[in-house]
Amino acid sequence: MKPGAVRAGLVVLATLFGLAACSDDGYQRRQGRWHHGDQPVAGADDASFRPLEHGFARDAHQGYYLGVVVAGSHGPSFEVLAVHEARDRATVWWVDTERRASEYWA
Numbered sequence: 807m808k809p810g811a812v813r814a815g816l817v818v819l820a821t822l823f824g825l826a827a828c829s830d831d832g833y834q835r836r837q838g839r840w841h842h843g844d845q846p847v848a849g850a851d852d853a854s855f856r857p858l859e860h861g862f863a864r865d866a867h868q869g870y871y872l873g874v875v876v877a878g879s880h881g882p883s884f885e886v887l888a889v890h891e892a893r894d895r896a897t898v899w900w901v902d903t904e905r906r907a908s909e910y911w912a
Contacts, residue, residue: 832872833857842873849875859886861901869894871901 832842840847840855840863847855847863847870854866861872862884869876869884869892876884876892876899883895890901 831857831859831861833863842870845873847873854881858884858892860889862886862892869899871899 833847834841835852839852840850842863849868850863850870851865851867855863856865857863863870863873864879864881864884866881868881869879871892878897879892879899880894880896884892885894886892887898890903892899892901
């Protein structure tokens with residue numbers, strides 16, 4: 807195999823692994839517990855916990871957003887609708903995000 811082909815193959819593998827790492831939206835399982843970023847997901851049922859898209863997740867009991875419980879949500883039916891929206895069997899949940907102007911790039 808030529809050296810250029812090996813380099814190209816490594817770039818493709820690195821890209822694929824990078825995309826796979828991004829798909830969990832910050833959720834990782836460490837030592838049997840689920841974390842979002844550096845914080846454990848409080849109250850999560852680690853056996854049934856499942857990261858979804860856009861920072862949402864669910865377990866057998868409730869839904870989560872960025873590692874925080876969505877109060878009153880029903881986990882088994884919790885699903886993502888859009889970037890800031892999820893639903894369960896009874897409610898549509900909208901995530902209201904707020905940013906300071908200084909956090910935007912000029």
